Amino acid sequence: xxxxxxxxxxxxxxxxxxxxxxxxxxxxxxxxxxxxxxxxxxxxxxxxxxxxxxxxxxxxxxxxxxxxxxxxxxxxxxxxxxxxxxxxxxxxxxxxxxxxxxxxxxxxxxxxxx
Amino acid sequence: xxxxxxxxxxxxxxxxxxxxxxxxxxxxxxxxxxxxxxxxxxxxxxxxxxxxxxxxxxxxxxxxxxxxxxxxxxxxxxxxxxxxxxxxxxxxxxxxxxxxxxxxxxxxxx
Numbered sequence: 001x002x003x004x005x006x007x008x009x010x011x012x013x014x015x016x017x018x019x020x021x022x023x024x025x026x027x028x029x030x031x032x033x034x035x036x037x038x039x040x041x042x043x044x045x046x047x048x049x050x051x052x053x054x055x056x057x058x059x060x061x062x063x064x065x066x067x068x069x070x071x072x073x074x075x076x077x078x079x080x081x082x083x084x085x086x087x088x089x090x091x092x093x094x095x096x097x098x099x100x101x102x103x104x105x106x107x108x109x110x111x112x113x114x
Numbered sequence: 115x116x117x118x119x120x121x122x123x124x125x126x127x128x129x130x131x132x133x134x135x136x137x138x139x140x141x142x143x144x145x146x147x148x149x150x151x152x153x154x155x156x157x158x159x160x161x162x163x164x165x166x167x168x169x170x171x172x173x174x175x176x177x178x179x180x181x182x183x184x185x186x187x188x189x190x191x192x193x194x195x196x197x198x199x200x201x202x203x204x205x206x207x208x209x210x211x212x213x214x215x216x217x218x219x220x221x222x223x224x
Contacts, residue, residue: 031210033211033212041216041217042203042214042216042217043203043205043214043217045212045213045214048211048212055209056210056211091157091158093212099145099146099210100145100165101146102148102160102163103148103160104160105157105158105159106157107156107157108157
């Protein structure tokens with residue numbers, strides 16, 4: 001069916017508020033990745049899921065960031081007490097399995113903290 | 115550690131010339147090396163990938179070479195066209211996750 005879907009497309013929030021970003025992967029894809037891309041920068045790894053488990057959370061910038069995945073499908077990335085430096089595009093990708101297969105990206109959520 | 119170095123950060127070529135982007139990685143267990151193209155304001159999209167059991171792969175004007183001993187791989191674009199202008203990212207798998215290089219902004223001048 002459809003590709004990777006992320007919502008919202010854009011989010012403007014006030015400093016100190018919590019935000020929740022959603023990712024709907026391609027159906028049947030067991031691996032799901034979150035990346036952060038600041039303006040004109042590269043793809044910074046945040047976390048990945050294999051099924052509902054997160055074997056590697058090493059990229060999460062601070063304890064204000066958390067993510068979960070339920071039913072091996074939808075994932076949410078939560079940022080608590082947002083700061084201005086959290087402003088970036090948050091990209092989600094999914095692949096059939098974690099190893100050696102193409103990762104398909106969503107269109108991203110542009111987060112602006114004012 | 116986890117490190118993918120990509121060079122150059124910017125590359126400007128004349129239409130019709132070739133472009134080469136190089137990446138090095140640190141994890142000897144990496145065995146999957148994709149390249150992504152990201153046009154302005156759009157999502158990254160896979161253009162070619164290579165697995166560690168081969169040294170070279172071609173797809174029309176695009177080729178990728180892999181040297182596992184030296185831990186580096188390169189993207190080659192021949193007969194460049196203005197529509198090739200974009201940011202290109204290399205990546206490699208490390209323990210199940212994909213780690214990306216910092217990107218190369220390619221500009222093809224008509």
